[in-house]
Every structure is written in structure tokens, then in C-alpha cells.
Amino acid sequence: MLIKACLASIPVYLLSFIKFPKWAIKIINTHMSNYLWNDSVDSHKYHLANWELVSMKKEFGGLGLPNPRDLNICLLASWLRRYQVDKEKLWKELIDFKYDTTNPNIFQTNTIGASSFFKGFMRAAQTAKMGFRWNIGNGKRVRLWEDNWLGSSSLAIQFWPLYRIVNEKKKTVAEVWDGTDLK
Amino acid sequence: MYQAWLEIVELVATIQLSDEEDEFIWNFNFSGIYSSQSLYKVTNFRGIKSVHVSAVWNIKVPPRVHFFLWLVINNRALTRDNLAKRRKVEDENCLFCLERETIRHIFFDCVVAKSCWNIVSDVLGFQVGGSMLDIGKFWLSDKRHCVTNMITSAVIWSIWKLRNDLCFQRIGWRSMEMLLFRISGLLQNWMVICPVDKKASLKYFIDKIKLTASRILWLPYVNQPTT
Numbered sequence A: 001m002l003i004k005a006c007l008a009s010i011p012v013y014l015l016s017f018i019k020f021p022k023w024a025i026k027i028i029n030t031h032m033s034n035y036l037w038n039d040s041v042d043s044h045k046y047h048l049a050n051w052e053l054v055s056m057k058k059e060f061g062g063l064g065l066p067n068p069r070d071l072n073i074c075l076l077a078s079w080l081r082r083y084q085v086d087k088e089k090l091w092k093e094l095i096d097f098k099y100d101t102t103n104p105n106i107f108q109t110n111t112i113g114a115s116s117f118f119k120g121f122m123r124a125a126q127t128a129k130m131g132f133r134w135n136i137g138n139g140k141r142v143r144l145w146e147d148n149w150l151g152s153s154s155l156a157i158q159f160w161p162l163y164r165i166v167n168e169k170k171k172t173v174a175e176v177w178d179g180t181d182l183k
Numbered sequence B: 001m002y003q004a005w006l007e008i009v010e011l012v013a014t015i016q017l018s019d020e021e022d023e024f025i026w027n028f029n030f031s032g033i034y035s036s037q038s039l040y041k042v043t044n045f046r047g048i049k050s051v052h053v054s055a056v057w058n059i060k061v062p063p064r065v066h067f068f069l070w071l072v073i074n075n076r077a078l079t080r081d082n083l084a085k086r087r088k089v090e091d092e093n094c095l096f097c098l099e100r101e102t103i104r105h106i107f108f109d110c111v112v113a114k115s116c117w118n119i120v121s122d123v124l125g126f127q128v129g130g131s132m133l134d135i136g137k138f139w140l141s142d143k144r145h146c147v148t149n150m151i152t153s154a155v156i157w158s159i160w161k162l163r164n165d166l167c168f169q170r171i172g173w174r175s176m177e178m179l180l181f182r183i184s185g186l187l188q189n190w191m192v193i194c195p196v197d198k199k200a201s202l203k204y205f206i207d208k209i210k211l212t213a214s215r216i217l218w219l220p221y222v223n224q225p226t227t
Helices: A002-007 A022-036 A068-085 A090-099 A116-131 B002-013 B036-044 B052-058 B063-073 B080-084 B103-109 B111-124 B132-139 B142-169 B176-193 B196-218
Strands: A132-135 B023-026
Touching (some): A002 A022, A022 A068, A068 A116, A068 B036, A116 A132, B052 B063, B063 B132, B103 B111, B103 B142, B111 B142, B111 B196, B142 B176, B176 B196
């Protein structure tokens, strides 16, 4: 389809850099749906299916047009992929240093005073966080209670009543576990 | 509570600390490295739909028919009852008979549609066209039922086109033969998109539909809807 190939791919480059505001996404959606249903300024046509249905993937029963809001998040979060793959690269060290991402890991980075790109990126990273699990190495990056390293959710969720009364919240695994004792 | 604490101590005891850095692993694909494609797929999922909805894109018909069939299965085609949701409609009745026009009615329950499906079932040699689901189940195995799918889509598309002509061009309804000739003419045009090895069988069915249509012409009272 023409929209998918042409209209929808125009903003993709920008979508991977900038967290689009709601109004921009709304305008993109309006333009795409107006084109789809052959709408124009002087003649209004019926939009036969809502955008929710149209923007579903074809295998889920929609028309497979991209949903810019979701696409935005997905593309922004793909900087995590670069972060994951480029282990010893200079840019990663720069980011780590500038934003103090080792305190204790990238998902907990403070965004106050960060660039607008980094703020957008962090928003996306927060969304993508639920899809990650941790492999514990030296235990300095993983928080025992809050991070997801065992099963499908964090210990805080799995043992909520207990988490409410523990003292050592937001501590990394390395801080509370030395191999023999749990603090 | 103490029980839970013991459980946690036990869980934590399984951790083997090593000298390597902690790593995060992506859950939604096999490589464990994030991909935007996989996240998009997860966020895009909005509940289960019946399998044949997405199978519509597999069948061999022109794109506009694909799109129309997609509208029909989602109950979004602009029949009079759907139109009535958007603006005032004076006459919500079917063009062929006097019942309320819905998707289900015009394509399957109406007398015209019913007798048309009966003829097509006769031609194909098995029963088709009870409902959209009945047609959709053949979309799933398009390799085997390619010709069937083309014919059923042609029937739906022709009923719709005929309905529109009756509605907007003020053409009077004459007989079943009119619809059948439309179907066979349409299929003749779709011959180009039919796979080479299926062409002969499609041709056979087209001729058979034409033959049935011409028989109706000679016996004008058979299969004619009561108006």
C-alpha cells in the first residue's frame, strides 16, 4: 500500500531521535487516515474503520499501517540495542560518564538537566524495561528487589508484603549479598 | 512472612557472583538483543482475532477486493445499517428484498444471495457461503483452495457492485442471470492473477457458471426471488 511505503516512512528517521509530542503524532495520524479514506478539505468522507483497527499489524487483523506513537517508542529504545552491542565503545563510556549510568544501571539514570534526546530516550527505555531480564555477573548493576533477574517479574512484585517492610531497598545485589550472607 | 524471607534467602543463594559485568537480556526474541521490531509487535498486539481475518491478504484477488473483504469481515462496509450509524437514512431496507440491510443479510441471508450461493455450491460441487466464517476458512489454505477463494470473493464483490448499481444507477433488478454473468465476467478478468497451474480449473468453473446462467435465461421462473 502506498501509505505504508511512502507517507509513513517520511518521519521514521526523526522518530528514532526525538520523542514526538502528542500533537505531532495526532497530525501524522490525521494525515495518514485522511489519505487512506480519500478525505480532503472540501469533501468529507466516512472513515470506515478507526485508527486503532487500521494500525494493527496484518497478522493481528489490521491493515498494518504503522502506529507512530508506538513506533516512536520502539525506535528510540533501539538506542538500548546499540548500548547493548557496543561494549567498549567510546560513545558508551561518554554516556556512562556524563549521565552516571552506573548508579546502578542505565534504567535508573537521572534525567534532570539531560538533553531532550536523552530524556526521550529514557522515556522509551522505561517502556522497554519490562522486556529485559538481567544476567547477574558481579551484581553491581542489578538491584536485588526492584530489578527483574528471576522469572518474569522483580522480587518486589513477587514478594510485595515482604518488600514493604525491608530496610535495604534499592540496593544492588553486590551490596546486600556477599556470597554467604543476605543483609 | 518469615516463610517468605526464607524463600528469598534460598533464591538469593542460587546467585553465583563472578567477575563479569551484569548484562541485560531482551526477552522477546531469541538473540537476547533488543530489536524495535519485536517490541513493536508486543505493543501492537490488541487481543486475539479469528485466524482467517489476517488470511484475507493471502488470497489471489485484486487489492481493492482484498480491502473490501477486510472491511466486510470487520463489519465496516457501508451497508445501510452501518450508514445509519453515521447519518440519518430514510430507508434501511435491502435493495433486493424488504428486510433490513446488514452485512450478514446482503451477502448471505437475502434471497438473492442465498440462491446465488446455491448455484455456486452446485457448480463447485460442495456447500459454500453459509457465513463469512464459512468462506474465511478456505482462505487459510489458499494453496489448495485458490480457485474456490477467487470464486467466493467474486460472488461477494459482484453482489456488492450490483447492489451499488441498483442503489445509485437506478438499474432495475431483472434476474439471477444478471448477477451470474457479472460473476463470470469478473472471474474472466481475474484470470491474469490466477496461478498458471490453476487456470484450467478456473476456466472450467467460469464456463459452468455461464452455462447455469444461460439456463436460467431460458427458464425465467426458476430461482427468481419473489419481489
